[in-house]
Amino acid sequence: MIYNIIILSLREIKRNLLRSILTTLGIVIGVASVVMIVTLGEGTKIQVETEISKLGSTMMTISPGTRRHRGASQSAKPFDIKDVEAIRRESSFISDVAPLSMKRLLVIYGNENRRSQVAGTDKHFTDVRSWALSSGRNFSYAEEASGKSVCIIGETIRKELYKSSNFLGTNLRIGKISCQVIGLLESKGEVMFSGDQDDIVVVPLKFFQRRISGNDDINQIYASSINEYMLQDAKQEIELIMNERRPQRDGTESRYSVRAVQEMSAAFQGTSAVMTAFLSAIAAISLLVGGIGIMNIMLVSVTERTREIGIRMAIGAREREVLLQFLIESSMLSLFGGIIGIILGLLGALVIAPLMDIPVIIQLDLIIFVFIFSALVGVVFGFVPAKRASQLDPIDALRHE
């Protein structure tokens, strides 16, 4: 019988095709926005996770904090190489430590030049950042110790300045100083929080201090824990070591800060989750409005089809069959709306995702949920009109003009 009633319902939907389409518009829009928002939200999440793994999920940065000096806040004392050595010596949860001093400078090769990040560090830098060399070699101990004028370049430098693969052994100019290219870093691409990772020239710290900054300061220390699970332990360990090395004199001074990349992105993730929830709520409301639209049209339809209902009853339709027919009609409508909405939502995500530079993750559970939900919308909002239809008096219904 259900099968037959489905046939009857489909005939009714087909009979009023245009109205059926208009009826489902609300559901289509609601479902499409839910599907699109949640799909894009998931894409963003995946994207952020990829970004973290690019930066290194075990990585921490240690920066000098700020201090109050005569009422104004200024940067606390920078680190020096002894701090790096202390961490390297005393820690047990940390696998690699590297000092880092950076400056944006004009980098020149031949006729090409470019303002890039110049980083003074040591050979552990590549391990801390889990960053492999795609060709050439890392600094030797001797080069580090003597501050030799050698450098490792990022992919962007190679692409923009060299435009060829003949760069090893060439002399790159950093400002006025010339240094020999000994290696090339693998491409990491753009990272959401810190831009183009490949736009970098890495030189030995001593070279940087002597020839570029002119002092013995270290602006930042990079460290990475042995694995992700030891991240918190490693962080505490660094705090213990650094507390000892940078004693606090008054309560206002922030002597340094240790931040895990993961935590920075967790904050971002939190915001994006809130956004997704907020937009989903709006989408859910539009689904609700779509449901009310269906109810409205079904009520109109019951009134319009009063005589038809009378005929069905005279012919022998029971209350439950009339009820079922209208319920099936409304849920078919919302289901069609749901299917079209799912398709449009996914298409929308496919169009927008590349603009946001995020992947499209098709979530089957979301689609199944939305599918069932839209059928339910039809059942719930179709119930009142269906009940009304089934309660009609056949004689009155037949007499209806």
Add this chain to the structure above:
Amino acid sequence: MGTLNSLEKGESVPVINFNSVSKVYGMGENKIKALNNTSFTINKGEFVAIMGSSGSGKSTAMNILGCLDTCTTGDYLFKGFNVKSLTRDQRALLRRHYLGFVFQGFNLLARTTSLENLELPLIYRRIDKEKRRTLALSALKKVGLEDRINHTASELSGGQQQRVAIARAIVTNPSLLLADEPTGNLDSSKSIEIMELLKELNKTTGLTIVLVTHEDDMAAYAKRKIIFKDGQIISDKLN
């Protein structure tokens, strides 16, 4: 519904037994006795015309006969079964299995082909698709519209629409065909066609028919004529 299933076609009991049936509409001051203590019996194979002036209670009687409504007092036995004891849904089943209706306004489903209209009562009877088609085609043939299978109501003349409606009423092979002013919307030549058709059906299949009409010409096609006045039967004669 177990009890209803005992309604076997071809039993010797009368198809219709109206026993002191009254129908009262409204209450107090506005009380209208649409039927006042009416009694009559109609047997299988009869062809009865009900006549009477407007407001005399003909439609009220037809609604009760068709189990669309119940009487206020008295008893209506359909094939010996008291309809009063049935629920709304049970009466719907009784209509589904034993009754056929023809209305003054044809009442075909809009934008629906003749075939689909005829399938409707068969669908409610849970008859499978192939059987539905055979039955519908043979009913359309009986009313002479086998070449209008896929026409919708708007593509048919009034007379043709009423013939489709008759086909829809007889497609389930009912025990009783009820027609309230079936020729009321038709001109006289079409009316005659319809009456001829009903007469023919009554004669060839032994179908019991009760119809309401205003016109003596039409009533003349029936075998028996009952006249109502103010909710009461004032005449009940064979033609």
